[in-house]
Amino acid sequence: MKKLMRxxxxxxxxxxxxxxxGHAESxxxxxxxxxxxxxxxxxxxxxxxxxxxRIQPFRLDRTPVTNEQFATFLRTHPQWRRDRVAKVFADExxxxxxxxxxxxxxxxxxxxxxxxxxxxxxxxxEAQGARLPRWHEWExxxxxxxxxxxxxxxxxxxxxxxxxYSRSGRGPLPAVGGxxxxxxxxxxxxxxxxxxxxxxxxxxxxxxxxxxxxxxxxRFCGEGALTMEQKENYATLMRIAMLSxxxxxxxxxxxxxxxASDVRTGS
Amino acid sequence: MNRLLxxxxxxxxxxxxxxxxxxxxxxxxxxxxxxxxxxxxxxxxPPQGEPIKAVLTxxxxxxxATNRNYPAKVVVELEVTEVDMEIAxxxxxxxxxxxxxxxxxxxxxxxxxxxxxxxxNHPSSKMPHxxxxxxxxxxxxGAASSFTAPGHQTQFTxxxxxxxxxxxxxxxxxxxxxxxxxxxxxxxxxxPEGLPPVDHEFYVMQGDFYTVGKxxxxxxxAFDMQKAIDENASYVLFNGSETAxxxxxxxxxxxxxxxxxxxxxxxxxxxxxxxxxxxxxDKVQYEGGTRFQENVQTTLIPAGGAxxxxxxxxVPGNYVLVDHSIFRAFNKGALAILxxxxxxxxxxxxxxxxxxxYIGDKLASLAPVAEAAKASTTGTLTKAQxxxxxxxxxxxxxxxxxxxxxxxLPNVFPPLAKSDYLLSDKNRAIAVVLNGLSGPVTVNGAQYxxxxxxxxxLNDDEVANILTYALNSWGNSDGTVxxxxxxxxxxxxKRAEGAAH
Amino acid sequence: xxxxxxxxxxxxxxxxxxxxGSIYQVAAALADxxxxxxxxxxxxxxxxxxxxxxxxCPMACPLLIDTLRATERxxxxxxxxxxxxxxxxxxxxxxxxANLKALGExxxxxxxxxxLARTDAASVRKIAAVLGIQYRKLPDGGYNHSSIVTxxxxxxxxxxxxxxLGKADPELLTALDRITQPARAQRQVAEPSVx
Numbered sequence: 001m002k003k004l005m006r007x008x009x010x011x012x013x014x015x016x017x018x019x020x021x022g023h024a025e026s027x028x029x030x031x032x033x034x035x036x037x038x039x040x041x042x043x044x045x046x047x048x049x050x051x052x053x054r055i056q057p058f059r060l061d062r063t064p065v066t067n068e069q070f071a072t073f074l075r076t077h078p079q080w081r082r083d084r085v086a087k088v089f090a091d092e093x094x095x096x097x098x099x100x101x102x103x104x105x106x107x108x109x110x111x112x113x114x115x116x117x118x119x120x121x122x123x124x125x126e127a128q129g130a131r132l133p134r135w136h137e138w139e140x141x142x143x144x145x146x147x148x149x150x151x152x153x154x155x156x157x158x159x160x161x162x163x164x165y166s167r168s169g170r171g172p173l174p175a176v177g178g179x180x181x182x183x184x185x186x187x188x189x190x191x192x193x194x195x196x197x198x199x200x201x202x203x204x205x206x207x208x209x210x211x212x213x214x215x216x217x218x219r220f221c222g223e224g225a226l227t228m229e230q231k232e233n234y235a236t237l238m239r240i241a242m243l244s245x246x247x248x249x250x251x252x253x254x255x256x257x258x259x260a261s262d263v264r265t266g267s
Numbered sequence: 268m269n270r271l272l273x274x275x276x277x278x279x280x281x282x283x284x285x286x287x288x289x290x291x292x293x294x295x296x297x298x299x300x301x302x303x304x305x306x307x308x309x310x311x312x313p314p315q316g317e318p319i320k321a322v323l324t325x326x327x328x329x330x331x332a333t334n335r336n337y338p339a340k341v342v343v344e345l346e347v348t349e350v351d352m353e354i355a356x357x358x359x360x361x362x363x364x365x366x367x368x369x370x371x372x373x374x375x376x377x378x379x380x381x382x383x384x385x386x387x388n389h390p391s392s393k394m395p396h397x398x399x400x401x402x403x404x405x406x407x408x409g410a411a412s413s414f415t416a417p418g419h420q421t422q423f424t425x426x427x428x429x430x431x432x433x434x435x436x437x438x439x440x441x442x443x444x445x446x447x448x449x450x451x452x453x454x455x456x457x458x459p460e461g462l463p464p465v466d467h468e469f470y471v472m473q474g475d476f477y478t479v480g481k482x483x484x485x486x487x488x489a490f491d492m493q494k495a496i497d498e499n500a501s502y503v504l505f506n507g508s509e510t511a512x513x514x515x516x517x518x519x520x521x522x523x524x525x526x527x528x529x530x531x532x533x534x535x536x537x538x539x540x541x542x543x544x545x546x547x548x549d550k551v552q553y554e555g556g557t558r559f560q561e562n563v564q565t566t567l568i569p570a571g572g573a574x575x576x577x578x579x580x581x582v583p584g585n586y587v588l589v590d591h592s593i594f595r596a597f598n599k600g601a602l603a604i605l606x607x608x609x610x611x612x613x614x615x616x617x618x619x620x621x622x623x624x625y626i627g628d629k630l631a632s633l634a635p636v637a638e639a640a641k642a643s644t645t646g647t648l649t650k651a652q653x654x655x656x657x658x659x660x661x662x663x664x665x666x667x668x669x670x671x672x673x674x675x676l677p678n679v680f681p682p683l684a685k686s687d688y689l690l691s692d693k694n695r696a697i698a699v700v701l702n703g704l705s706g707p708v709t710v711n712g713a714q715y716x717x718x719x720x721x722x723x724x725l726n727d728d729e730v731a732n733i734l735t736y737a738l739n740s741w742g743n744s745d746g747t748v749x750x751x752x753x754x755x756x757x758x759x760x761k762r763a764e765g766a767a768h
Numbered sequence: 769x770x771x772x773x774x775x776x777x778x779x780x781x782x783x784x785x786x787x788x789g790s791i792y793q794v795a796a797a798l799a800d801x802x803x804x805x806x807x808x809x810x811x812x813x814x815x816x817x818x819x820x821x822x823x824x825c826p827m828a829c830p831l832l833i834d835t836l837r838a839t840e841r842x843x844x845x846x847x848x849x850x851x852x853x854x855x856x857x858x859x860x861x862x863x864x865x866a867n868l869k870a871l872g873e874x875x876x877x878x879x880x881x882x883x884l885a886r887t888d889a890a891s892v893r894k895i896a897a898v899l900g901i902q903y904r905k906l907p908d909g910g911y912n913h914s915s916i917v918t919x920x921x922x923x924x925x926x927x928x929x930x931x932x933l934g935k936a937d938p939e940l941l942t943a944l945d946r947i948t949q950p951a952r953a954q955r956q957v958a959e960p961s962v963x
Contacts, residue, residue, distance in 0.1 A: 046904075046906065046907050047906050047908070050907050086789050087789040088789040088791055088793055088794075088898055089793070091418075091419075093390065093418050118897060119894065122890075122893075122894070126890070131890075158492070159479065159489075159491070159492065159493070162489065162490060162492055163489045165393065165394070165490070166360075166487075166488075166489035166490050167351075167487075168349045168351050168361045168391065168393070169349060169391050169392060169393040169417075170391045194393075198893065199893070201893065201896055201897050201900075201901070201902050201903070202902055202903050202904035202912075203902070203904075234441045234444060234492050237440045237441045238394065238440070238441065238444075241395055241439050241440040241441075242393075242394065242395050242416075244395075244414075245395030245414055245416040245417075245439075246395070246416045247416070247897075247900065248894075248897030248898070249897075249898075250416050250418075252390070252416060252417040252418050253391060253417065253418065254393050254417065
């Protein structure tokens with residue numbers, strides 16, 4: 001009986017969440033610009049025989065979620081406070097850079113929230129009626145420079161992205177929105193933080209990426225591990241390596257997130 | 268904790284295929300007497316005694332010998348950090364390191380040891396990292412089992428079945444970049460009997476680096492992916508910095524000491540032609556293996572390979588470690604210094620004994636001499652030709668002592684300019700050139716007591732020309748000397764002992 | 769003997785401290801093969817072998833079921849009677865309640881001890897995340913996924929994870945033995961007068 005009650009309460013909470021949807025946005029700089037769909041050649045092809053990924057139209061947050069925004073979320077979802085979070089959902093470093101369980105510290109307010117687990121990021125986006133972007137969506141938007149939607153073959157742009165990786169992660173993070181918006185109107189995809197994606201647990205790349213051979217069908221249903229393409233696309237390869245090193249409860253000083261949502265057809 | 272291990276190992280379930288070594292193992296060959304037996308004879312049973320925490324050292328230092336005669340469980344804890352350090356004076360670079368240094372900490376175990384390896388990735392790291400130890404028998408050399416997110420640690424265990432000197436490196440995508448940023452080091456698996464004691468052991472590793480800016484361009488330099496792919500190194504360095512092993516940080520030894528160097532090459536791209544200027548390796552365990560070669564000048568170290576070299580110091584001074592692909596040494600930084608101090612050993616190496624004029628292009632500069640010789644045979648020799656030939660010959664033969672000015676050196680070498688000794692007796696002058704002069708002489712009232720060797724390499728023409736030059740230079744004006752006059756004196760004086768003419 | 773038991777208990781405590789807590793905290797609504805709504809803790813109080821699969825899988829998933837059965841068979845009777853098995857689909861679109869029921873019947877899985885369940889896509893991701901199972905949908909409608917069998921204790925904490933397929937993993941059996949032993953040990957310690 002008690003179990004049933006708990007269950008009912010859970011469903012009620014879910015219903016509440018669904019009601020409180022929606023992003024406030026101004027027409028000039030929408031908080032979550034609409035991204036047109038398209039066909040895209042991913043570093044992680046969906047299957048060995050399939051080169052292109054079809055991206056459906058979606059919305060993506062213009063900037064990563066800030067500490068301030070995350071603190072606001074915690075006030076209504078206290079089960080995600082660092083002093084209350086279940087260990088199964090976050091490691092010991094979760095929000096460890098904050099001054100107190102609900103206080104990120106003044107200097108952190110405008111900085112992207114980091115030290116968040118995949119579970120916490122997912123919960124945040126769900127609370128906004130949104131979700132984490134999928135890897136292919138993230139990769140599709142992150143391929144854009146300020147001029148081109150797919151700038152991946154531009155050596156100068158590639159080198160510019162790589163420069164972030166040529167700095168150690170010991171300095172403070174910048175505030176969000178500091179980089180130039182790309183051709184999709186999205187900022188901070190490079191040069192600020194790593195970002196969680198919805199299917200972070202589905203990268204299906206070998207922990208030893210040097211293994212290039214095809215599937216071990218005894219381990220995997222289907223076709224086995226994905227082979228990484230575009231071997232010179234270092235910035236993207238590093239993203240995948242980072243995501244595949246992180247378990248869903250792990251947090252890191254440079255791993256944050258932003259949310260995405262589906263675009264309803266006809267709107 | 269034990270129970271977590273299979274959990275970690277389960278991530279190996281993601282390792283798909285690959286590296287399948289399906290080649291059948293050949294039927295065992297008749298092993299030669301000196302075979303170590305490799306991995307088949309490298310398992311000395313389960314670890315004994317208390318677990319031992321491995322001593323790790325930063326380069327150029329090497330941990331002490333294990334000094335054990337039993338297999339143990341050795342715990343290695345290695346921390347990965349990403350740090351800004353100087354790659355050259357005024358130039359910084361963000362290195363990714365095993366243990367905070369490039370190369371990473373030196374690991375020393377004994378063959379048969381069970382090594383519990385813990386890899387810790389510092390919370391400030393941006394990147395996930397892992398480690399592939401070439402001394403590991405198992406898929407990936409530990410790479411998949413040690414894949415570690417920032418702010419986390421992993422553990423795996425291996426038995427060191429093969430003795431030898433092995434490179435370890437990071438193998439996280441993009442592998443080349445992780446290696447190019449300095450993620451490599453050495454693990455020594457001692458043979459069960461250990462290594463013979465030496466006075467010094469050093470740890471040096473070569474690596475190539477790729478920066479957006481040119482060699483020595485000041486400021487913070489970013490990794491240049493295209494240069495790395497093109498294998499166009501900006502720097503080739505020992506121990507990760509141009510100043511790692513020079514100046515006050517030079518390696519130091521004394522004369523009459525034995526030196527062992529564990530030299531690795533992290534790459535990522537370049538093969539090293541490792542050489543120590545002024546030394547000869549008495550012994551080289553090439554490729555880090557068991558066999559050795561003796562009396563070696565330069566040894567190749569492949570990228571991802573290592574070598575142990577041994578030599579003995581005899582003579583004090585600076586010995587320069589180079590990659591003998593020599594532009595790397597002088598234009599990309601592949602230089603390190605071994606300072607050897609102690610007593611000179613002149614019987615082995617004298618130091619500079621001679622530094623004198625040398626007429627390099629003999630054919631060109633000796634043209635007047637040839638011309639004079641030719642004129643002499645045809646009977647058309649002029650005094651001007653004699654003077655020109657004599658000037659060239661004097662420079663090459665006489666000026667070291669008597670000086671270009673003919674002034675000699677006070678109290679040592681007598682002057683020729685306005686020399687009463689020279690000018691008063693032409694035949695005596697010829698005889699002195701032909702036969703030399705020793706014992707006291709008085710020239711212009713001053714006493715000299717030096718030895719002048721016989722100039723027996725000169726022919727009659729040449730002696731005539733030199734003397735004509737001497738008699739008519741520096742204020743002297745006293746006629747000519749002919750080849751006939753020289754020939755007469757040569758005929759009437761006793762030939763100098765050993766003269767080859 | 770007593771000391772040994774005590775040591776075993778201590779060991780169990782140490783292990784628990786290392787685990788990340790109960791996965792039953794994932795707030796997912798499962799529908800079992802009879803259409804009954806359940807939560808993750810459907811088998812709370814029992815040791816549970818849990819894994820994820822999809823019904824139309826041609827290769828590894830039938831093998832996964834075989835592996836679970838082999839493990840069940842290999843366990844001593846006292847442990848087998850406590851053990852429960854939970855298979856959660858990663859393919860909610862195709863694995864309807866009816867399909868799950870048909871699968872359970874065709875494989876002769878005892879519905880009192882085996883649960884085949886489906887849930888919504890978001891919950892699939894969370895359950896996979898706590899179990900460390902990777903999966904990705906393929907263009908042809910199938911899935912790539914890692915095949916990991918997880919042993920949960922009575923509280924839903926992960927005690928062992930195995931990627932051995934096709935036969936009972938001896939390490940997994942040892943772990944099962946370990947988490948069912950302390951209960952017996954406690955009984956013995958608590959009731960010394962019975963003997």
